[in-house]
Amino acid sequence: MEALLQEFALGTTLPWQVIAVRLTLSIFLGGIVGFERELLARPAGLRTHMLVCLASATFAIVAVEIVSMPAFSDEQVRADPVRLVEAITAGVAFLAAGFIIFKRGQVRGLTTGAGMWLAAAVGLATGLGLWLIAVLACLLGALVLAALRRLEIQLDLKDAHDDDTRDDEE
Structure with missing residues (x-):
């Protein structure tokens, strides 16, 4: 019974707050x-x-918690934080690729896919407690998405109703 109570205890390395x-x-x-x-x-x-x-x-926090679990404290178990980055990058790239299509000679969905990749990077930084990196990446990404789009329209590089990521409905 004690083992069952320990299983559901809020015992984490990081405080729940x-x-x-x-x-x-x-x-x-x-x-x-x-x-x-x-x-x-x-x-x-x-x-x-x-x-x-x-x-x-969440993946980043789970990785931090796994490293501190007694089951993984053996000398033969080694943590490689780069694998976490690689796994999240690959997973989100697969998801983002679903939004990227080649249609009528044009690539569409690329900016949406890149935004999802950025969101994953920001989430990873946030989960690892790298606040400054997370906030700066987020704000710079939002600046690129919003401000540069306006600049492209003003310079007549893009139509106000067009976007390199426009997902046509069919």
Whole structure:
């Protein structure tokens, strides 16, 4: 019975408050990245970016917790933080690739896919507690998405109703 009680205890290396703040911040930062995509009515908008960011932060926190578990304290078990980055990168790249299509000689969905990749990176940084990196990447990503789009339209490089990531409905 004692083993069962320990199984459901909130025993984590990180205090639960830190975990809660990291996960909440990841949702907020993912929302900032996804907001511009939502305004342009892209399939991967606000909720998708928030979930990608939250999932990445969760994976990062789980990785931090795994390293401190007694079952993994053996000398033969070694942690490689780069594998976490590789796994999240590969997983999100697979998801983002689903939004990228080649249609009528044009590539579409590329910016949406890149935004999802950024959301994953921001989530990873948030989950690992790298706040400055997470916030700066998020704000710079939002700047690139929103401000540079306006600049492209003003310079007549893009039509106001067109986007290199426009997902035509068919």
